[in-house]
Amino acid sequence: MKITIVAGARPNFIKIAPIIKAIQQQQQCNENIHYRLIHTGQHYDKNLSDTFFEELNIPKPDANLEVKSGSQAVQTAAIMVAFEKELQENPTDLVLVVGDVNSTMACAITAKKAHIKVAHVEAGIRSGDITMPEEINRIVTDSISDYYFTTSLWAGENLLKQGALPSQIHFVGNVMIDTLYQNQNKFSKPTFWDTLALQPQNYVVLTLHRPSNVDEENGLITLLQGIESIISDKKIIFPVHPRTKAILGEKTVGLKNIIFVEPQSYLNFMFLIQHSFAVITDSGGITEETTVLGIPCFTMRTSTERPETVSIGTNYLIGTTIHELQKTYSNFITNGLKTHSIPELWDGKTSERIINILMKMPI
Known part of the structure; x- marks a missing residue:
């Protein structure tokens, strides 16, 4: 199986890190799974991009589309043009997108028009505020994806209302929390x-x-x-x-x-959060x-x-x-702080569940 993984902005980098690690673990077991990592360049400031790759041990991207900034329309269009060429030159079985940034929507649309399956990680979340660009990105991406990986049962209900089939929806937990647990002992003072x-x-x-x-x-x-x-x-x-x-x-x-x-870099910022x-x-x-x-x-x-x-x-x-x-x-x-707990399946094993599910899919 060949998977093209898309990352474009700071939140994406945090989410793809454990997914790549889970793929690498499968490769060590001689499983037939390969990935190609595409950085769209949506965030290009070093503190918003390069540092995250270094700290989270994300391999150097196979390609950087270098779209940089622009209006919503200009940036989205630039990503689509560049990603279409990427897919033509490097055929894949599946495009995996994460989150809700412009890169997520643009690459999902481009892949579907090229008749390539799309998996959306963090699918189904909704704010109900259509004035948010991210909300439009979520709705559009979820309307065309083939596989949905959700952080909550509530997100799955949103997908069902939008017309997704139950067999397409997989409640797996939160990849952001995988990254947190995997790096917590490395959080460092700014x-x-x-x-x-x-x-x-x-x-x-x-x-x-x-x-x-x-x-x-x-x-x-x-x-x-x-x-x-x-x-x-x-x-x-x-x-x-x-x-x-x-x-x-x-x-x-x-x-x-x-x-x-x-x-701040991820490790410095999370140190600040943890001790605040x-x-x-x-x-x-x-x-x-x-x-x-x-x-x-x-x-x-x-x-x-x-x-x-x-x-x-x-x-x-x-x-x-x-x-x-x-x-x-x-x-x-x-x-004092209200009574609280950690949501179901936010246990640091979400990425493993995602890759295990994908490897069983008839892609």
Whole structure:
């Protein structure tokens, strides 16, 4: 079996690492399975790309499509053009895509039009917010995939509603958690840890990346000022994307308690998360990691595609206003973290299940 694995952005790299490891384990047992790794180049900053390959022991990609940035349409089109040529020159039995970035959708469409089977890892998750580019990517990818690997039973129900057959859906767990468990003993202090006199639980991690939060200068400043007023007794570590930092410009000088740092490598970032007092974010993936690590997480969104992190895990879905953050955070300070546990099959063995299933498929 020949599998073409696609990765394009930071979350993809974290998800493909254990999948490749599971394939390599099968190869060591003389199983007839081979893979070709394609990096679309959607994320090309070293801290968003190369470092992840190095730290997670991901082999050098067989090809880098080098599409880089652009509008949603420009980037998606560039990926499709380049990936079509890749498939023509390197025939495969299956294209495996992960997550919900532009590379996921673009490569799934290209593969299907070339009559190649598609497997979608992390299929079926839905936020219900069609204004999110990721939601469109999920819906389109799931509408044409052949094999669905889900993180929850709820995701499988979404796929059934969309018309997928039960035989196509495989509840396997969460590959992000495979990577967490496989690398937890390697989490390492970032270079600024000692300089800033950071200690376990004396800081909060902040991440913001959604356009509604970061693309408008005055709104972003107001949001950061509000967060700083609520978290007044702890440092706030904000790994900030260069584009967001450019939007802020010199206005960061008025924020005394928020410390702006460069985007972090996986091992450094996970060290920060593991030892933090809490996390404030608008990300989806981070809520999975905080759930497994038992870290309180306050998600500034009105919807989530990972409801199990709220119903089972440590995540609080609080909306987008400072008032809601203030209310929920204050309740947490008064009453402590809510009762929580780890979702079913988030056990570090998801990638093994995926590859075992694929090897039995009549591809």
